[in-house]
Amino acid sequence: MASSIRVGVLGSQGKMGKKLVEFLRTSAPEGWVLSAEISRNENPAPLFECDLVIEFSSPDAVISTLRQATTAGNKSTAWVIASTGWKLDQRRELEEYAKKAWIVAGSNLSLSVIAFQTILKTAAPLMQSLGMLPVIVESHHNQKKDAPSGTAITLQRIVSPSGPGNVQTHSIRAGKIVGEHVVRFIGQNEEIVLSHRAEDRSIFASGAIRFGQWLLKEKQQKGEPAGLISVEKIGYNELL
Ligand SMILES: NC(=O)c1ccc[n+]([C@@H]2O[C@H](COP(=O)([O-])OP(=O)(O)OC[C@H]3O[C@@H](n4cnc5c(N)ncnc54)[C@H](OP(=O)(O)O)[C@@H]3O)[C@@H](O)[C@H]2O)c1
CATH class of the missing domain: 3.30.360.10 (Dihydrodipicolinate Reductase; domain 2)
Known part of the structure; x- marks a missing residue:
């Protein structure tokens, strides 16, 4: 039997985070296990035990979490980044981190x-x-x-x-x-x-899961990350 995929959610108490958690509990892809739900003021360490983290939080939360992931020596977790409102320096830091970990980011994951x-x-x-x-x-x-x-x-x-x-x-x-x-x-x-x-936030949750599946496959096939992947650059046919 194939091993399970541990999935974490950052921003789990927000509007999108709640929708994503609900989606993962009711209709996650086969083999996916919801393993960490992290919100404000919670230690993000459980996320670093996950194969995939999907975040709907804020750029501040993402940067702070990735800094802690670096300190913890984590490189193996893949990240779907959905937050918007990035400042230039934050975006640069995200791009820098994406040289060592698999990250896909998009302003709209529908x-x-x-x-x-x-x-x-x-x-x-x-x-x-x-x-x-x-x-x-x-x-x-x-x-x-x-x-x-x-x-x-x-x-x-x-x-x-x-x-x-x-x-x-x-x-x-x-x-x-x-x-x-x-x-x-x-x-x-x-x-x-x-x-x-x-009309409903579920379109972003299901899209995030689809991009997560794509990212894990890419990671498995290519091994080393090659920088920040923008969702707009992924061929639409690859997602269907
Ligand atoms: N890419 C997409 O498809 C897509 C779709 C929808 C939304 N979004 C984006 O996703 C983000 C979240 O959207 P939302 O509607 O779910 O917003 P929300 O309801 O405000 O939820 C954000 C959650 O993240 C937490 N958070 C924010 N900053 C944090 C920090 N520095 N440290 C720890 N936790 C923090 C918030 O905690 P508090 O409540 O305590 O602040 C809240 O629980 C936004 O940037 C939004 O634009 C993207």
Whole structure:
């Protein structure tokens, strides 16, 4: 019988962490065992005994945990990083850590959003050739800490690779909205609108698990890590 895969969750008491724990308890892939649930003020050491950690916490929590993993001499745990709102120096530290441990990171782990991004990569040059300029409108619940959202920042890069900072982006924070991203391509006398709306957080939990499966397979096949893997760089077909 194949040995089990020990899975840890960082940020387990948050909105996403709770959803992920519920998902892992009810519909984890075969062989996966939920082995550690770590929240604020808890010692992260049990995570370093896991084969895979999925985190939905904050960049501060991730960096602090990875520093402790380094001190503990841990390199074997693979990490799915979902938090958004990274500062440049934190992102650099994450990239540095990814030279010695397997890490995949993404601002949006819903597979439909990855498909949405794929559509936008094709659409954007077409819209540009028609003189239609992109404007992004993203909406989230009123407790979301970062704005614009990590997904909106990724979309800026996709719709305007040479000038992501110039894409007009509007953030709405209200009520309990799980997450909506609308890309409006606006011309002189017409408009094309492409959008994605998340209705339940389970889409991010199931996506995180799918990326975790992909990462463990990659680790098994390739051995040594080759730096931070961005979810947008993974071929969509590899995930299906
Ligand atoms: N990539 C994706 O697909 C995706 C999808 C959804 C959300 N996210 C991101 O995932 C993160 C979490 O989202 P959420 O909606 O679950 O937020 P949340 O409800 O605020 O949960 C975050 C959890 O992490 C804990 N935490 C935060 N900073 C910490 C620290 N420095 N040390 C230890 N624990 C810490 C929080 O504890 P306290 O409550 O005590 O602060 C909370 O339990 C956000 O960055 C969000 O943007 C990503």
